Amino acid sequence: MRVKTEEQIAAEEAWYETEKVWLVHKDGFSLGSQLKSEELSLPEGKVRVKLDHDGAILDVDEDDVEKANAPSCDRLEDLASLVYLNESSVLHTLRQRYGASLLHTYAGPSLLVLSPRGAPAVYSEKVMHMFKGCRREDMAPHIYAVAQTAYRAMLMSRQDQSIILLGSSGSGKTTSCQHLVQYLATIAGTSGNKVFSAEKWQALYSLLEAFGNSPTIMNGNATRFSQILSLDFDQAGQVASASIQTMLLEKLRVARRPAGEATFNVFYYLLACGDGTLRTELHLNHLAENNVFGIVPLAKPEEKQKAAQQFSKLQTAMKVLGISPDEQKACWLILAAIYHLGAAGATKAGRKQFARHEWAQKAAYLLGCSLEELSSAIFKHQHKGGTLQRSTSFRQGPEESSLGDSTGPKLSALECLEGMASGLYSELFTLLVSLVNRALKSSQHSLCSMMIVDTPGFQNPEQGGSARGASFEELCHNYAQDRLQRLFHERTFVQELERYKEENIELAFDDLEPATDDSVAAVDQASHQSLVRSLARTDEARGLLWLLEEEVLVPGATEDALLERLFSYYGPQEGDKKGQSPLLRSSKPHHFLLGHSHGTNWVEYNVAGWLSYTKQNPATQNAPRLLQDSQKKIISNLFLGRAGSATVLSGSIAGLEGGSQLALRRATSMRKTFTTGMAAVKKKSLCIQIKLQVDALIDTIKKSKLHFVHCFLPVAEGWAGEPRSASSRRVSSSSELDLPSGDHCEAGLLQLDVPLLRAQLRGSRLLDAMRMYRQGYPDHMVFSEFRRRFDVLAPHLTKKHGRNYIVVDERRAVEELLESLDLEKSSCCMGLSRVFFRAGTLARLEEQRDEQTSRNLTLFQAACRGYLARQHFKKKKIQDLAIRCVQKNIKKNKGVKDWPWWKLFTTVRPLIEVQLSEEQIRNKDEEIQQLRNKLEKVEKERNELRLNSDRLETRISELTSELTDERNTGESASQLLDAEAAERLRAEKEMKELQTQYDALKKKMEVMEMEVMEARLIRAAEINGEVDDDDAGGEWRMKYERAMREVDFTKKRLQQEFEDKLEVEQQNKRQLERRLGDLQADSDESQRALQQLKKKCQRLTAELQDTKLHLEGQQVRNHELEKKQRRFDSELSQAHEEAQREKLQREKLQREKDALLAEAFSLKQQLEEKDMDIAGFTQKVVSLEAELQDISSQESKDEASLAKVKKQLRDLEAKVKDQEEELDEQAGTIQMLEQAKLRLEMEMERMRQTHSKEVESRDEEVEEARQSCQKKLKQMEVQLEEEYEDKQKVLREKRELESKLAMLSDQVNQRDLESEKRLRKDLKRTKALLADAQIMLDHLKNNAPSKREIAQLKNQLEESEFTCAAAVKARKAMEVEIEDLHLQIDDIAKAKTALEEQLSRLQREKNEIQSRLEEDQEDMNELMKKHKAAVAQASRDLAQMNDLQAQLEEANKEKQELQEKLQALQSQVEFLEQSMVDKSLVSRQEAKIRELETRLEFERTQVKRLESLASRLKENMEKLTEERDQRTAAENREKEQNKRLQRQLRDTKEEMGELARKEAEASRKKHELEMDLESLEAANQSLQADLKLAFKRIGDLQAAIEDEMESDGNEDLITSLQDMVTKYQKRKNKPEGDSDVDSELEDRVDGVKSWLSKNKGPSKAASDDGSLKSSSPTSYWKSLAPDRSDDEHDPLDSTSRPRYSHNYLSDSDTEAKPTETNA
Secondary structure (H helix, E strand, O other): OOOOOHHHHHHHHHHHHOOEEEEEEOOEEEEEEEOOOOOOOOOOOEEEEEEOOOOOEEEEEHHHEEEOOOHHHOOOOEHHHOOOOOHHHHHHHHHHHHHOOOOEEEEOOEEEEEOOOOOOOOOOHHHHHHHOOOOHHHOOOOHHHHHHHHHHHHHHHOOOEEEEEEEEOOOOHHHHHHHHHHHHHHHOOEOOOOOOOHHHHHHHHHHHHHHHEEOOOOOOOEEOOEEEEEEEEOOOOOEEEEEEEEEOOOHHHHOOOOOOOOOOHHHHHHHOOOOHHHHHHOOOOOOOOOOOOOOOOOOOHHHHHHHHHHHHHHHHHHHHOOOOHHHHHHHHHHHHHHHHHHHHOEOOOOOOOEOOHHHHHHHHHHHOOOHHHHHHHHHHOOOOOOOOOOOOOOOOOHHHHHHHHHOOOOOOHHHHHHHHHHHHHHHHHHHHHHHHHHHHOOOOOOOEEEEEEEOOOEOOOOOOOOOOOEOHHHHHHHHHHHHHHHHHHHHHHHHHHHHHHHOOOOOOOOOOOOOOOHHHHHHHOOOOOOOOOOOOOOOOOOOHHHHHHHHHHOOOOOHHHHHHHHHHHHOOOOOOOHHHOOEEEOOOOOEEEEEEOOOOEEEEEEOOOHHHHHOOOHHHHHHHHHHHOOOOHHHHHHHHHOOOOOOEEOOOEEOOOOOOHHHHHHHHHHHHHHHOOHHHHHOOOHHHHHHHHHHHHHHHHHOOEEEEEEEEOOOOEOOOOOEOOOOOOOOOOHHHOOOOOOOOOOHHHHOOOHHHHHHHHHHHOHHHHHHHHHHOOOEEEEHHHHHHHHHHHOHHHHHHHOOOOOOOOHHHHHHHHHHHHOOOHHHEEEOOOEEEEOOOHHHHHHHHHHHHHHHHHHHHHHHHHHHHHHHHHHHHHHHHHHHHHHHHHHHHHHHHOOOHHHHHHHHHHHHHHHHHHHHHHHHHHHHHHHHHHHHHHHHHHHHHHHHHHHHHHHHHHHHHHHHHHHHHHHHHHHHHHHHHHHHHHHHHHHHHHHHHHHHHHHHHHHHHHHHHHHHHHHHHHHHHHHHHOHHHHHHHHHHHHHHHHHHHHHHHHHHHHHHHHHHHHHHHHHHHHHHHHHHHHHHHHHHHHHHHHHHHHHHHHHHHHHHHHHHHHHHHHHHHHHHHHHHHHHHHHHHHHHHHHHHHHHHHHHHHHHHHHHHHHHHHHHHHHHHHHHHHHHHHHHHHHHHHHHHHHOOOOOHHHHHHHHHHHHHHHHHHHHHHHHHHHHHHHHHHHHHHHHHHHHHHHHHHHHHHHHHHHHHHHHHHHHHHHHHHHHHHHHHHHHHHHHHHHHHHHHHHHHHHHHHHHHHHHHHHHHHHHHHHHHHHHHHHHHHHHHHHHHHOOOOOOOHHHHHHHHHHHHHHHHHHHHHHHHHHHHHHHHHHHHHHHHHHHHHHHHHHHHHHHHHHHHHHHHHHHHHHHHHHHHHHHHHHHHHHHHHHHHHHHHHHHHHHHHHHHHHHHHHHHHHHHHHHHHHHHHOOOOHHHHHHHHHHHHHHHHHHHHHHHHHHHHHHHHHHHHHHHHHHHHHHHHHHHHHHHHHHHHHHHHHHHHHHHHHHHHHHHHHHHHHHHHHHHHHHHHHHHHHHHHHHHHHHHHHHHHHHHHHHHHHHHHHHOOHHHHHHHHHHHHHHHHHHOOOOOOHHHHHHHHHHHHHHHHHHHHHHOHHHOOOOOOOOOOOOHHHHHHHHOOOHHHHHHOOOOOOOHHHHHHHHOOOOOOOHHHHHHHO
């Protein structure tokens, strides 16, 4: 983690304070600053932005503004690590990296590649080796990094890997695929036989590029087929074998292609061939003027020269791949034959035949057949039984060819010719794939494989600047890309969410939009009855491929009918928008629009000719037979050898060969796709083959671990290299790039099509994938695997449980391991069977594991090297012993070599050994021969067993595949039988129902026939009766006429009633239509508002998640810093302990030094004593010589005494010599001791210097540690200040919320006043309307109101009362909720104040503790100084004690020596006394003895004094030690108190975060309640208006009905009104309701009461006190009527009143339903 400088931190803070944002517009995005809304008065949903590049100030929608990241994020390697993850920030980062020629960028787990314009130098072999062996975290984003990641994952997990390339055509997918394979071939290497090398890959790419690529409007070298390149690796990680499978080849491009595009590259290479012999053999010396296939040679000389070079390169590539010259020649013959077929042409009318037979003859010659056979195979289509082999082409087999020929119009001659050309090219391409797999296969054992999927990208002719519609082949390629995109969505979103759900991990991804697979369903959705082939069209939705298959079978089917059926299933419905349906109609005929990439890429398709293309072409099926029956052996041998093999699957997928087990497994998987269920029946269909091929591709790669690479187009351009419509799309200017100074890139590299890039980004859904990658847990491991892998990071757990510990509960063991690892809680999560990690956590653990493993390996290596060194030393010792033994034997040999018997022995012994060795050699030769024979036999048996094993394995695989095919065929047959049985049961059921209906109709028919017979008989009887009796006939005639008149009258009455009802219903219908239109408009408006709110919610949610993730990152960083702090504290304590140990060591060395000095002093004293002894001995010698002279002078003595004296003299001389020798020896000893003393002094000086240096370094380290601690303390203070500022900010936000709440309440009160004014105005207008109604009622006095109208009015009144009560209740509930919200806000404020107090108290405590710590530090320093002084004094005292003890020991030694000398002198005195020596010498010796005794006494007193001094020093040392222990305990207590305060501070931070979250939740609830309050107030106002209107109408009707009731005495109306008044009295007794509304209602009810008292009398009136005052209704309504002055200002003048009065009663019946709806 890089540490930011203070300047960088200050720059970032200044950036975020200015609130930099991106303003999104049509042409891209611009950087600006958002101005604060507190100082502005902007409407809701608007913000004000100031642009940086020109300073313009704009008011824009808040949805068009996205937060911008700091400049340090401009060139981030991983887009998922952006602080604010939005479209503009991602596009800006991509633009900055692209401008710096950084083409690759990580997007979470995927890689994003921008197609380079040119050949950058980032794809070299040197760059490859930079990525070798690295982890993903250690690699920069690159295509090599993806290959290395997949390769490393394959080696670690032994699981198959797949790399899938996604993107548009021309975005560089094939180039990236080439770099991927080249990296794997170079880094992984191959085994000994070089199966797959970089050279072979280049040859393979050249071959596929020539035969499978062609120029298009989107790309100058576009791939026209899909491929899966599989690399199989062995146990050592080397490439063991390889294979390639191809599908979806555009073979019809040989004969027919879109306008402006070319055919495959190989035809241009062949026509530009410079080999004259080959051109002559292929009849290419003279080319045709025109070609119906459009294959013409290149016109420019430089293009011809380049094509000739490419042809030579192609021949070299085929040679590298092991394709023999005969096989190459066969390929050239077939290609030349296709060209000559195009030159031959076909007739347009009449008989089907060639237009130019001479060119057809050349084609027949090259194919090795006659012209008649070729013409018959193309035009006549006569199949003989058993002669036509099974087709290996893309077309249908012969089993259903009759079905294709029997329906629809016949094929033209040109279509037959095109079918033959496409069939020949398909067979040739399949052959080449087989030859390539032959060169790449190997019989080595392979462990796992790596698959690389390369498909043609999205094709959109509009992006290439073409106005044509896309073809069927382009639809197939776009469909394959959509399927791969859906696979990416399933792996990235669906499977991850399912895994979280299975593991009970709760994560909310509300902002993720659901995936829409409508475009895929519109192409391949199958029917449930798809197993039954039928011409009947059902209503079940089916995809385009299924509809094409059905329409081909229907005679006379057209493309229009196909489009109508397709639009009936997937077309837009009424009210749908463009993005809501996958299909849209086009203005052109036979065209339609299909939205790919989640509706971001709309492609216009032209379906003209699709039905004829999907029909079976017999000429295509005859192409393989024509090649197999060729007269040219080089052609027939190639295709006859392939006739029996299963290299092509149902004419669709080529390259299913392979010798390895993994290749056989892949082939079996693809076969299973084509032989299971529906595929077993439909695999012969051309349209369904498209779906089955893509299914096989998806099923093959689904079983492996997937790695996705998204390739984006930076600029849309045609294949010629010109950018598309440069003027129509504004490219982002360089001023918006904000590149730092000094970065200069090419102008072409900086041009990005931002809208195109944004569409690709939205279509790939990379933003959602990155959000899920950031918010979720992308890395996960099983409990047991995680414990086994990372157990090395917790060695104490291993020591605790032991190596052979059996884990019973894996979950508990993993929890202990995580606790010991000390990870942040938010960085990992425990599931039911797995442990999940945030992005990057597992990588950090892997890095720690690698470091620990390297340390363990270092220790292991050290142990091994030590063991080897000891073994080597032991060997050297043995060798030394052996050398000594040899030397000894050589010495012995020298002694006996001249001995005759030894010569005889050495001569005879070799002769004996020769005889013995010859016999041994013979025996050994015989044994070797036997073993060799046995080995050959075993090798032979082994080879046979291996061959048998291989043969049996191949047989087993073949039988398994056959068994699978048979089983799948049986399953499909059983499914067919089940479907047929279900169809049969359904038909039987329908037949039974029809039979019952037939029986019922038959009975009814018989009854009607009987009635007809009776009627005929009655008619005959009447005719007979008229002839007999005329009077009876007249009576019947009168009855008949009367009945007829009644019938006519009834008819007219019913007709009139029907017309009345019809008119009423029409009026209701018109009103309902008006209401429906209003509701629909309201619904559309609410939908738009909902969409805007949804977008805003998603944006805010994304920003909230970004902030949350940033906070978690900061918490993780703080956690890491705390871990480092703890580690530093432990290291500091270790350093203190080492310093203490060093101090003790220094004291020990000082003591040793003092002991050595004492020893040197004693030796010096001994030397001085020896000198004194020597001087004494010399004096003694002198005295003895004097005595000798005295003795010799005595002449008077006798000879005997003289002889004795001479003898004594000789003895003394001998003693003197001995003493001189002793003196010499003592002098040598003294010299040696002086040298040792000098050496010890030098060593002591050196040790003193080194020790002083170490002490100084230790002091410096301690000082640095103290300074770092102070810095960290300052950082903690800064963090506390930041937290305090955050708290102040939260308080400011709280005050802002309170002010907003007060403002909202003021707005509500103001809105109430405005509504009151509006209601008064409506009251005036309504009174005017009532006056007009009174005039109308005067005209209608003769007609009394009906009871139905009165009942409707009564219902309206009751509904209005109920509505009013409900509104009043809702308002009270809202007031209660608002009060609760205020209480919650008060609680939050109280909690905040308490938290502030607690924080301030903690701050004060922290300051006190800090000051106390400083005082303790000062005391500690003083104590350390005293301690050091005491230790120094103690060391000096101890040295002195040691000196004294040494002196004492020396004194004891001297005492012993003196005693010994005393004894010697006493013996000498005795001897001298005996020898009559002079007594003066004896007296001197006695004096010397006395002196030594006094000296001994003095030494004893000195020793006693030193012992007392040592006891006092020991007591002082004990006191100092006790004081030091007390100070250490006090320091430990202070440290514990500091840690406890730090924990309290962390708890306070957590409480602050919790309160902040609670406050955010309360603000959100408050906002919701405010919105609900506004909606309820609006509803309340509308209800009050409706209620007042209803009461006004009731009053008008009461006034109108008053006179009629006086005359008619209508008791029912009075009774109903009394009931209404009593109901109101009951409601009035309840304490709830609005005061204003109640007063107004009381006034109106009093009017009703007065009217009732007038009509019914005082006894029937209802009031509170039992009597109702009699008042005139006229006066009552006058009191409620407005003044004339108000009427004059009323906008409803007298001219407009008749119109309102005319329409009032007609609309009165229809006003009840709207009121009910509003309620």
